[in-house]
Amino acid sequence: MILLAAKALLTLFVVMDPVGLAPVFIALAGNSPADEQRRMARRAVLIAGGVLLTFALAGPALLGYLGISLDAFRIAGGLLLFKIAVDMVFAHRQRETEEEKAEASLRDDISVFPLAIPLLAGPGAMTSVMILTAEAGAVSGGLFIVLAAVALVLLLAYLALAASGRLAKMLGQTGVNVVTRVLGVLLSALAVQYVADGVLGFLTKPPGMP
DSSP, X not given: OHHHHHHHHHHHHHHHOHHHHXXXXXXXXXXXXXXXXXXXXXXXXXXXHHHHHHHHHHHHHHHHHHTOOHHHHHHHHHHHHHHHHHHHHTTOOOSSOHHHHHHHHTOXXXXXXXXXXXXXXXXHHHHHHHHHHHHHTTSTXXXXXXXXXXXXXXXXXXXXXXXXXXXXXXXXXXXXHHHHHHHHHHHHHHHHHHHHHHHHHHHHSOTTOO
């Protein structure tokens, strides 16, 4: 139970990277009043929470309906997270396309797009939640632990966004880059572990099992 909680917290915190979101939020909403910034941060966190909750509850059923095994999803998710980790380490992280950035710059309210999706509830977070939820079935109260980890990381994300101005000023761009790179290294290790677990599952699975 403790291991699942620690794994869920670490994985989601690294994938969402609340500290790394602070300068992005400032760039998108820096001209808005402080009250409006907090409102956008709060709305974005609530929307991202709803998206991740949906994937946590319906994700395993969707995999079963599509005939995708958990081991296959672990490998695919691990490769996706490894790509994100490499981008974080080499400072090429991009959670949205150039066209999406241009569209976001024209919006007054960026809470839904791009803040909630894809910055908070992006492909990496959705993948991680589905894998963690599937693994939680082997632990008593595992689903509650994963959902609690999602809620805690989203709370940290809200606090980071609400204090983004002070946080970015305190850390500076260099500090933000250091934190992002360290989290990228941790995420790469988690990604490799997901792939290794998936491959091991395939190798040890009895013949004839899906």
